[in-house]
Amino acid sequence: MIYLDNNATTKPSDAVVQAMERALKEAWANPSSVHRAGQAARREIDLARAQIAQLLGGVSARTITFTSGATESINLAIRGVLVAMPPTKRTIITSPIEHEAIRDLCVALQGELDAFAVKHMPVSREGVVDASALESLIDESTGLVSVQWANNETGAIQPVDEVARICKVRKVLFHSDATQVIGKLLMPSELQCDLLSCSAHKFHGPKGVGVLHVREGLGIRPQVWGVQELGRRGGTENVPGIVGMGAAAREAIAWLADERNREAVATLRDQFERGVLQRVEGSVVIGTGADRLWNTTNIAFPHLEAEALLMLLSESGVAASAGAACSSGSLDPSPVLLAMGVPEPVAHGAVRFSLSRETTAQEIDNAIDIVARCVAKLRS
Ligand code: PLP
Numbered sequence: 100m101i102y103l104d105n106n107a108t109t110k111p112s113d114a115v116v117q118a119m120e121r122a123l124k125e126a127w128a129n130p131s132s133v134h135r136a137g138q139a140a141r142r143e144i145d146l147a148r149a150q151i152a153q154l155l156g157g158v159s160a161r162t163i164t165f166t167s168g169a170t171e172s173i174n175l176a177i178r179g180v181l182v183a184m185p186p187t188k189r190t191i192i193t194s195p196i197e198h199e200a201i202r203d204l205c206v207a208l209q210g211e212l213d214a215f216a217v218k219h220m221p222v223s224r225e226g227v228v229d230a231s232a233l234e235s236l237i238d239e240s241t242g243l244v245s246v247q248w249a250n251n252e253t254g255a256i257q258p259v260d261e262v263a264r265i266c267k268v269r270k271v272l273f274h275s276d277a278t279q280v281i282g283k284l285l286m287p288s289e290l291q292c293d294l295l296s297c298s299a300h301k302f303h304g305p306k307g308v309g310v311l312h313v314r315e316g317l318g319i320r321p322q323v324w325g326v327q328e329l330g331r332r333g334g335t336e337n338v339p340g341i342v343g344m345g346a347a348a349r350e351a352i353a354w355l356a357d358e359r360n361r362e363a364v365a366t367l368r369d370q371f372e373r374g375v376l377q378r379v380e381g382s383v384v385i386g387t388g389a390d391r392l393w394n395t396t397n398i399a400f401p402h403l404e405a406e407a408l409l410m411l412l413s414e415s416g417v418a419a420s421a422g423a424a425c426s427s428g429s430l431d432p433s434p435v436l437l438a439m440g441v442p443e444p445v446a447h448g449a450v451r452f453s454l455s456r457e458t459t460a461q462e463i464d465n466a467i468d469i470v471a472r473c474v475a476k477l478r479s
Contacts, residue, residue, distance in 0.1 A: 101462045101469070104418045105301075106251050106279060106395060106453035111343065112303040118346035119305060122339040130336050131327065140338050147345025151310055154348040155295065156286030164311045164331045165341050169278040170200040171322075172296035172311035173245075175332065176274045177204055179319030180243050180294070186214035188242040194220045194228045194257075195438035197247055198276060202434070216240065225388040226253040226439045230261035237269045248277040248295075249284075252435045252451055253386035254395025256280070263291030272317070278309075282351035283361075283392055293317055299340070303455075304347030308340030354456055364454050365393035367463045371452065372396050374467035379474045385441060385449060394454040399441070400474050403448040411473040412450075417466050420451045 102110070111119075126143045128136035145160070152160040166172045181189050189212060193201060205217045218236050221229045228246055237244075244266050249256045259275055266273040274294040280286075282302025290312065298309040313319055313331070325333015354360050372384050375398055385397040400408060405421035412419055421433070432446035441449070452466070 101417045101466045103452040103454060103458070103462075103466060104420050105455040105458075106254075106451060107420050108300045108306065109303045109455055110457070111300075111305055112347065112350055114350055115304055115343045115346045119339040119343040122342035126338050126342065130338060143338060143342050143345075144336055147341045147348070150345040150348040150352070154281060154286070154352055155297075155310075155312055156288050156290050158290055158312055159315060161329075162312050162315055164313065164328045165336060165344075166309045166311055166332055167307055167337070168300070168309040169198075169276065169296045169298035170309075172298075172309050173198075173200045173274075173276055174204055175311050175319065175322050176294040176296055176313075177201070177243065177245060178208070178322055179331075180272055180274070181208070181212060181215065183318065183320045184242040188240060189214045190216040190218060190238075190240040191243045191245060192218045192220060192233065192236050192241055192271075193245045194222060194247070196222050196226060196228070196250055196252075196255075196435045197245070198251055198278070201245060201247075201276060220246070222438050223389075224440050226250055226255040226386040226435070227389050228257055228262075230258040230265065233262060233265045234269075237265070237271055241269075241271050243272045243274060245274040245276065248275045248280040249392050250386075250435065251279050252433055253389065253397045253439075254279070254392035254453075255386050255389035256284075256392065260291060266293075267291070279392060279395075282347065282355075283394065285355050290314075294319075299344035299347055302347050302351050305340050305343040308337055308344050310344070360456060361393045364456060364458060367458055367460060368394060368396055368454055370460075371454075371463045371467060372398065374463070375470050378467060378471035382474070383445065385436065385445075386439065394458075395451065396453075397436075397449055397451045399445045400448040400450070401445045403474065403477055405448050405450050407477055408448070408450060408473060411477060412469065415469045415473055417469050417473075420453075421449065 126140040128140045130141040148160045148163050152158050208215045272293045275292040277295050281297035293314045295312040300306040323333045436446040
């Protein structure tokens with residue numbers, strides 16, 4: 100299988116699998132126990148926390164809370180901040196191109212939280228939020244701004260620096276869903292956001308473990324009560340998962356240190372786009388005008404159903420996705436693409452191909468050929 104669905108999840112690396120196996124066999128004690136076995140498990144967690152803090156640009160390890168993944172981190176960040184705010188400050192400003200974890204949470208909070216309100220920043224045709232609109236959207240009711248670092252469907256990198264600068268000046272908290280960038284981009288040495296969410300399985304770590312970074316000095320209300328993780332997230336820690344995330348962080352730090360690694364995959368992604376555009380008449384790449392993640396391309400085959408194409412691709416040995424993985428199986432076009440103004444017949448035929456640091460030139464050559472043949476077959 101040529102696996103081009105790395106924004107949905109990545110394959111755990113050999114080092115990650117080995118580290119987790121070792122943790123399961125040797126660090127199985129409860130990290131809260133005072134005996135030596137418990138303390139050995141605690142040290143494993145501390146080590147992983149330090150590695151992840153380094154991957155996040157060198158934040159303090161104390162700012163890292165382990166969760167079950169980005170979805171939980173996002174829920175903890177947004178609920179944890181807004182519940183603690185007075186009802187007069189419960190407006191969130193976000194964007195229509197966020198992951199469902201945020202979009203659906205905002206819908207749910209409308210029925211749950213007194214005086215909760217949502218405002219949306221506008222998005223360009225390239226899939227980039229308009230940070231300048233934030234100035235006029237922020238008012239005294241704003242409790243939090245939440246903008247993703249990069250989009251999971253198009254790879255468009257968002258103007259987080261500018262959003263962070265405005266939030267700082269206007270004294271509003273800023274959360275960024277950085278799930279698609281952690282392990283893919285070097286983080287600035289001083290993170291400008293107050294809260295940041297990410298997940299291990301997007302950078303060759305295991306599923307079911309993630310992190311919420313909360314700037315030092317900022318209090319948030321836990322959503323799962325208990326003593327662990329400084330009281331921020333109760334529950335005995337997922338030691339093998341955390342160890343796996345730490346190992347994945349260590350590998351990502353080494354890989355990111357050499358810029359040529361990213362350039363090499365970006366070149367493969369560009370070759371893939373060029374090859375498909377040449378071979379498939381009428382195909383279009385969505386959001387090319389944006390600064391994009393090196394691994395992502397979203398190519399539309401207008402008037403085809405993406406689901407039909409995905410199934411044929413899968414039978415022919417290529418794994419890809421339509422929009423967000425979680426919405427696969429639904430015939431609705433991606434709300435993210437619609438929010439960018441992509442016309443419905445085009446959005447219906449949009450397929451996301453996402454490479455990884457393991458994708459090879461041979462795989463890309465073969466994938467171009469397979470995509471061209473599958474589209475031709477469906478069209479005929
Ligand atoms: N945010 C973004 C941008 C994502 O791409 C994903 C995963 O698809 C998530 C959040 C949710 O991550 P998790 O699967 O770890 O809950």
